[in-house]
Amino acid sequence: MKYNRNVYQALMMISQFGINMLVPIFLCTFSGIFLDRLLGTSFLAVTLFFAGALAGFTNVFRFAKKIYETPPQTRRRSARTENGAGAGNAPAAGETDAKKEAE
Numbered sequence: 001m002k003y004n005r006n007v008y009q010a011l012m013m014i015s016q017f018g019i020n021m022l023v024p025i026f027l028c029t030f031s032g033i034f035l036d037r038l039l040g041t042s043f044l045a046v047t048l049f050f051a052g053a054l055a056g057f058t059n060v061f062r063f064a065k066k067i068y069e070t071p072p073q074t075r076r077r078s079a080r081t082e083n084g085a086g087a088g089n090a091p092a093a094g095e096t097d098a099k100k101e102a103e
Contacts, residue, residue: 013067020063021056028052 032048035041 016063017060020059024055024059025049025052028055 028048028051029045032045035044035048
């Protein structure tokens with residue numbers, strides 16, 4: 001069975017969106033609950049929940065902006081470069097010498 005790399009990349013991107021949104025919300029909410037119990041107040045959990053939601057939305061917005069600013073071909077090349085499979089448009093070591101000799 002052949003695995004489709006695009007499907008896995010899409011699933012990875014969707015999970016990154018979820019993590020980028022949920023982690024700040026949970027951290028801020030639990031911090032607010034802890035501070036409410038510690039200080040005897042009742043408003044910090046709600047306030048920090050909304051602060052976490054704002055931070056999560058900001059993270060998702062930045063992530064989406066970065067994805068859509070780079071062209072698809074560049075994204076594929078950078079993924080191959082990170083994996084060590086090549087540098088995209090950069091010629092191999094032997095190609096530059098062969099082109100110079102042909103001219």
